Amino acid sequence: MTKAGSNRIYWDELAPRYQDETSISTTDYHFGPLLPGNSELQLLPNSVADLDCLEIGSGAGQNSIYLARQGARCTAIDVSAAQLDHGRALADTESVNVEFAVHAMQDLANFDTTYDFIHSTYALPFAEDPKTVIADSATLLRPGGHLLLTTAHPVAAGEWMEIGDEGCGLFLTSYFEPPVDVRFVEDGTNFVRSSAWPLGLTVDWLRDAGLVLDRIVEPQPLPIPTMSTAEIEARVPYHSEIWLDCYEQVAHIPVVAIFAAHRPI
Secondary structure: OOHHHHHHHHHHHHHHHHHHHEEEOOOOOOOOOOOOOHHHHOOOOOOOOOOEEEEEOOOOOHHHHHHHHOOOEEEEEEOOHHHHHHHHHHHHHHOOOEEEEEOOHHHHHHOOOOEEEEEEEOOHHHOOOHHHHHHHHHHHEEEEEEEEEEEEOHHHHOEEEEOHHHOEEEEOOOOOOOOOEEEEOOOOOOEEEEOOOOHHHHHHHHHHOOOEEEEEEOOOOOOHHHOOHHHHHHHOOEEEHHHHHOHHHHOOOOOEEEEEEEOOO
16 A cells, blocks of 8 residues: 555544544644744744645645635645545634645646645655655745745654653654654554654755755744643644643654745746
8 A cells, every 4th residue: 555545544534533632723823732833933924815825734724724814825735535524614614715635745746736835734754755745845836935844853753761860851763764653543454654854854855846945943832831721722723632741742852843945036
């Protein structure tokens, strides 16, 4: 079975529980668990109104729904029809227009539409060929267009453990070949692999695609222990009980790396 086929089965099965258990905002752009949204990180283009936007590996497309609320014209693609069905219902509830379509990341090579802004939050780790996904994304960008890519941080692939009297720490066998995160569906019959790569390698992929790197961000989580439930709901655009329980770990290591780049005019 192809990696896209495994991803489809995995996310179709997981979608109802994932969307039920995870709080994902449509009033701020999210980058990952317990992290500040764009209202604080300021990584989106200054204005997205009237921009043609494509979200790759969108899940239910909460980020696309957020952009549509700001006046953008949004397309959200994902390999999972179940995730997209949830997104359509959510967009209808919020009275915004987002075009949802089932596509794997490798389908980008067949697209004949160009975009002002292409974005993806934590889809690249599931790609069969991440370098090609970046290259195809660059081809679909209009001159001056922007790519915003959130991917797995290689440090987060390590194992969090107790280290004697030193307290807790991270064990990583190799930064240059981080362990693969293998995830199984509940009956164990299908699994997906999520991978991370050294930051410099991703920078090379962006450069080889003809893009100009604007920023790399390794965001720290918000101070969850000092925040009330109301503050968490207002300021943390992506969270769940599972991630809240992991705060002590993610407070010390970056979970994601964010790459902001653009295509030269």
